Amino acid sequence: MSDEALPRTGFMAQAFANRSFVAGFVITAFIAAVALLSFFWTPYDVTRLIVADRMQPPSAAHLLGTDQFGRDMLSMIMVGARNSIAVALVAVGIGMGVGVPLGCWAAARGGYIDDVLMRFNDIVFAFPALLSAIMITAIFGPGAVNAIIAIGIFNIPVFARVARAGALAIWPREFILAARAAGKGKGLITAQHILPNITNLLLVQGTIQFALGILAEAGLSYVGLGAQPPMPSWGRMLFDAQTRMIVAPYLAIIPGMAIVITVLGLNLIGDGLADTLDPKLRRRR
Amino acid sequence: MSLLDIENLSLDIGGVPILKGVDLTISAGEVVGLVGESGSGKSMTALSIMRLLPEAARVSGRIGFNGIDLLAASEDQMCALRGDDVGMIFQEPMTALNPLKTIGEQVAEGIRWHTRASRTDALALARKMLDRVGLPVNEFPLSRYPHELSGGQRQRVVIAIACALKPKLLIADEPTTALDVVLQAQILELLRDLVDENRMGLLLISHDLAVVTEMADRITILRGGEVMEAGETAQTLSAQAHPYTRQLAQASMHVPARDHRPRPVAESKDVLLSVRNVSKIYPGRRMSLFGKPTQTRAVDDVSFSLPAGRSVALVGRSGCGKSTLARMILALEEPTSGTIAIQGETVSGRNEASLRHIRRDMQVVFQDPYGSFNPRRSVEWLVAEPLHLLDSRPGRAERRELASQALHEVGLQPSDLGKYPHEFSGGQRQRISIARALITRPKLIVADEPVSALDVSIRAKILDLFADLNQRLGIAYLFITHDLTVARAITDEVMVMDQGRIVETGNTAGVLSHPQTEAARTLVEAAPDMHRAIAKKMQEQG
Numbered sequence: 001m002s003d004e005a006l007p008r009t010g011f012m013a014q015a016f017a018n019r020s021f022v023a024g025f026v027i028t029a030f031i032a033a034v035a036l037l038s039f040f041w042t043p044y045d046v047t048r049l050i051v052a053d054r055m056q057p058p059s060a061a062h063l064l065g066t067d068q069f070g071r072d073m074l075s076m077i078m079v080g081a082r083n084s085i086a087v088a089l090v091a092v093g094i095g096m097g098v099g100v101p102l103g104c105w106a107a108a109r110g111g112y113i114d115d116v117l118m119r120f121n122d123i124v125f126a127f128p129a130l131l132s133a134i135m136i137t138a139i140f141g142p143g144a145v146n147a148i149i150a151i152g153i154f155n156i157p158v159f160a161r162v163a164r165a166g167a168l169a170i171w172p173r174e175f176i177l178a179a180r181a182a183g184k185g186k187g188l189i190t191a192q193h194i195l196p197n198i199t200n201l202l203l204v205q206g207t208i209q210f211a212l213g214i215l216a217e218a219g220l221s222y223v224g225l226g227a228q229p230p231m232p233s234w235g236r237m238l239f240d241a242q243t244r245m246i247v248a249p250y251l252a253i254i255p256g257m258a259i260v261i262t263v264l265g266l267n268l269i270g271d272g273l274a275d276t277l278d279p280k281l282r283r284r285r
Numbered sequence: 286m287s288l289l290d291i292e293n294l295s296l297d298i299g300g301v302p303i304l305k306g307v308d309l310t311i312s313a314g315e316v317v318g319l320v321g322e323s324g325s326g327k328s329m330t331a332l333s334i335m336r337l338l339p340e341a342a343r344v345s346g347r348i349g350f351n352g353i354d355l356l357a358a359s360e361d362q363m364c365a366l367r368g369d370d371v372g373m374i375f376q377e378p379m380t381a382l383n384p385l386k387t388i389g390e391q392v393a394e395g396i397r398w399h400t401r402a403s404r405t406d407a408l409a410l411a412r413k414m415l416d417r418v419g420l421p422v423n424e425f426p427l428s429r430y431p432h433e434l435s436g437g438q439r440q441r442v443v444i445a446i447a448c449a450l451k452p453k454l455l456i457a458d459e460p461t462t463a464l465d466v467v468l469q470a471q472i473l474e475l476l477r478d479l480v481d482e483n484r485m486g487l488l489l490i491s492h493d494l495a496v497v498t499e500m501a502d503r504i505t506i507l508r509g510g511e512v513m514e515a516g517e518t519a520q521t522l523s524a525q526a527h528p529y530t531r532q533l534a535q536a537s538m539h540v541p542a543r544d545h546r547p548r549p550v551a552e553s554k555d556v557l558l559s560v561r562n563v564s565k566i567y568p569g570r571r572m573s574l575f576g577k578p579t580q581t582r583a584v585d586d587v588s589f590s591l592p593a594g595r596s597v598a599l600v601g602r603s604g605c606g607k608s609t610l611a612r613m614i615l616a617l618e619e620p621t622s623g624t625i626a627i628q629g630e631t632v633s634g635r636n637e638a639s640l641r642h643i644r645r646d647m648q649v650v651f652q653d654p655y656g657s658f659n660p661r662r663s664v665e666w667l668v669a670e671p672l673h674l675l676d677s678r679p680g681r682a683e684r685r686e687l688a689s690q691a692l693h694e695v696g697l698q699p700s701d702l703g704k705y706p707h708e709f710s711g712g713q714r715q716r717i718s719i720a721r722a723l724i725t726r727p728k729l730i731v732a733d734e735p736v737s738a739l740d741v742s743i744r745a746k747i748l749d750l751f752a753d754l755n756q757r758l759g760i761a762y763l764f765i766t767h768d769l770t771v772a773r774a775i776t777d778e779v780m781v782m783d784q785g786r787i788v789e790t791g792n793t794a795g796v797l798s799h800p801q802t803e804a805a806r807t808l809v810e811a812a813p814d815m816h817r818a819i820a821k822k823m824q825e826q827g
Contacts, residue, residue: 173656174651174652174653174656174657175656175657175658175659175667177612177617177649177651178649178651178657178658178670178718178721179659179670180617181615181617181644181647181648181649181671182644182670182671182673182674183637183640183641183644183671183673183674184670184673185637192659192662193659196659196661196662197659197660197661
C-alpha cells in the first residue's frame with residue numbers, strides 16, 4: 001500500500017546504518033585499496049625471481065614469506081588482488097551491460113519477445129557455468145581477457161532475470177500509467193521510471209555476482225586458464241602451492257585466505273544491501 | 286460489569302507518544318465504534334488489546350478483559366486468549382489469509398489449537414461456521430483456496446476464523462474499507478447478526494462515520510491518540526457537542542458549493558467525449574494445456590457521450606468494468622470493438638505519436654496517492670511530466686514556471702517543487718496528482734476513485750478543489766467511484782454500470798433518489814447514510 005515496496009531515497013545512508021554492510025564495506029575497501037596500491041608500489045618486484053630466497057616462511061623481510069621461486073608473497077597477493085578484482089568487475093559489467101537491457105526489454109515488450117528471451121536465458125542457465133567457461137577459455141586460449149568474457153557471458157542471464165522480475169513489478173504501478181498518459185513511450189518510461197526503481201535490486205545482485213566472479217576467476221586460473229604467468233593470480237598461487245602443502249602450508253593458506261576474505265566482504269555487502277532493500281527480511285535483533 | 290475496560294491507556298513507540306490516556310468500555314452484546322482519521326491511534330488501540338504491539342512499544346494504564354488485566358498477562362495466557370475469547374478481523378482480506386492453505390484448514394486451525402479438537406471435529410465446526418457466514422459447503426467446499434474467492438467472500442472467511450470459537454470480544458479493524466458498498470452492507474449485517482446471536486462485544490474501528498453510525502451503540506472519537514468525545518452514538522452525532530465531532534460529521538457529508546444552474550446551451554452541446562459500442566474482451570486463463578481459454582467480457586457494448594465542461598460520475602460495484610472503461614478512454618488500453626472519440630477524433634487504433642495532441646486534452650488522477658508517483662523523482666519533475674506532450678518542448682525555466690503554476694492552482698507552494706513524494710501526506714499527494722493532470726490544461730480529467738483512500742476531512746477539501754477547478758477552468762470530469770456520497774457531491778450526471786454494461790443514466794440527484802434499475806437500487810440502498818442512520822437510531826429509542 002505505502003511506498004514501502006519501493007526503496008525510499010537515502011538508500012545508501014540507510015545501508016551505512018547496517019552492520020553487515022559496514023563490515024563488508026570496510027573489508028572490500030581494504031582489498032580494493034591494496035589492489036590500487038599495487039599499481040604504484042609493492043614491497044618487491046613480482047617478476048624478479050631470487051632463487052636463493054625461495055620458500056622462506058614469513059619474516060621481517062618478507063611479511064608473508066616467499067614462494068618456490070623466491071618471489072615475495074605479499075607483493076604477489078597485492079598484484080593478484082588487482083587481477084581478481086579487474087576480472088570480476090569487468091565480468092559483472094558485461095553481465096549488467098547486456099543483461100539489464102535485455103531484461104528490461106523483455107519486461108516492456110512482453111509477448112513472444114519476452115518468451116524467446118527468457119527461454120534463451122533458461123538455456124544459458126542450463127549450462128554448468130564454470131565448466132563452460134573452462135571450455136571457452138580452452139578453445140580461445142587461456143588468458144585474463146578470455147576469462148573475463150567467459151565469466152561475463154554467464155552473468156548475462158542472471159542480470160536479465162533480475163531486471164525483468166524487478167521491471168515487471170514496477171510496470172503495473174499507477175505512476176507508469178500516469179507516464180503513459182503523458183505520452184511517454186516504453187523506452188523512455190524504462191529509462192526514467194523503471195531503471196531508477198530497480199537499481200537497488202541490481203546493486204545487490206551485482207555484489208553477489210562480483211563475489212562469484214572472484215571465485216570463478218580463481219577457479220579458472222587454478223586450472224591454468226586464467227591470467228598467465230608471470231602475472232600473479234590467487235588461483236594460480238593455490239595451484240602452485242598444492243605440491244608443497246606439507247613443506248610450506250602458508251603458500252596455500254595465504255592466497256586461500258585472500259580469496260575467502262574478499263568473497264566474505266562482498267557477500268556481507270550484498271546481505272547488508274538486501275536487508276536495507278527489504279526491511280521485512282531484516283532479522284529481529 | 287463490562288467485558289472490556291480500558292482505563293487511561295497510554296502508549297509510546299520509540300519515544301513517540303501514540304496514545305494518551307484512552308478510556309473505553311465494551312459490554313457483552315454491545316457494539317462500540319472507534320472513529321478517527323489515519324494516525325489517530327485506532328489500530329494501535331486494537332493491537333494493545335491483543336498485545337500485538339511492535340517491540341519498541343511501551344504501554345501504561347490498564348486493560349481489563351473479563352476480570353483479567355491484559356497488560357499484566359503472560360504471553361502464554363495471551364496466546365490462549367487470542368483467537369479464542371478475543372477474535373480479530375483485519376482490513377485487507379487479500380493479505381489476511383494464507384494463500385497456500387484451503388479455507389477449511391484455515392478456519393479449523395484455530396479451533397484445533399485452542400480446543401484440542403480432532404481434525405474431523407474441527408473441520409465439521411469449520412463447515413458449520415463457513416455456512417453461517419454465508420459460504421455454504423455445497424457452493425464453497427472447504428477445499429477452496431483464498432485466490433478462488435472474491436474479496437467479499439474472503440472477508441467472510443476471515444470473519445469465520447475470528448468467530449469460530451464464539452469469542453466474547455470481536456475486534457474489527459476497518460473490516461469493510463477494502464470492499465464496495467454492496468459487499469460492505471452485507472458484511473456489516475453479518476457482523477451485526479453474529480453479535481446478536483452470541484452476545485459478543487464488538488469493537489468496530491472505522492474512519493467512516495456513516496458506517497459506525499449504522500452499527501454502533503456507542504461511539505468513541507479519537508484524535509491524535511486522545512479521546513475527543515465518547516457517548517451514545519445517535520446522541521453524540523446529532524448533538525455534535527465537541528467541535529471535532531462537528532468537524533468530522535460535516536466533513537463526511539460535505540458537498541462542495543457548486544453552480545447548479547443549467548449551463549448555456551451552446552456549451553453543453555459541444556460533445557467532448559463520445560463512446561460508441563465499446564467492448565473489451567479479455568482472454569481468460571487456459572484451464573488445461575490444450576483447452577480453449579475462456580473469455581471475460583469486462584466492458585460490454587457501452588455507449589455514452591460527455592459534453593464539454595460537464596462532470597459525470599460512473600458508479601458501480603468493484604469488478605463491474607468501470608476502470609477498464611476509463612483506461613480505454615485514456616488510450617491506455619485498446620477496446621476490442623467500438624470507437625472512442627475526443628472532440629471528434631478517434632482515440633483507438635492510433636500510435637503514440639499521433640495520440641499526443643489528444644492526450645494533451647485528457648489527463649488522469651488515480652486512487653492511490655502513494656502508488657501514483659515515482660518515489661525517486663522530485664515533485665517538479667513529476668508534475669511537469671505531461672509537458673512531454675507539448676510540441677514546443679518547454680525549457681527548464683518554463684517547465685519550472687508551469688509546474689509552480691499548477692501547484693498554485695491546487696493550493697500548494699512553489700517551494701514544494703524540490704521535495705519528493707514521501708515528504709507529503711496522502712491528501713497533499715492527491716493535490717500533486719491533480720496538479721500533474723492540470724498542467725497541460727486538459728479539457729477532460731478522468732479520476733479513478735480519487736478520494737476513496739483519503740480521510741474524510743481531506744476528502745472534503747479535495748472535492749472542493751475538484752469542484753472549484755470545474756467552475757474556474759471548465760474542465761469536464763469523468764468520476765469513477767463506488768461511493769455515492771462522492772457522486773452526489775460533485776457530479777451533474779451519473780451512469781450506473783453493472784457487469785460491463787451501463788444500465789442507468791440520468792441526472793445525479795434523480796438517479797440517486799429514485800433508482801430505476803436493480804443494480805442502481807442495490808447500490809443506493811447499500812450506501813451508508815449518516816442522517817438516515819441517526820434518525821433510525823433516535824426512532825428506536827423513542
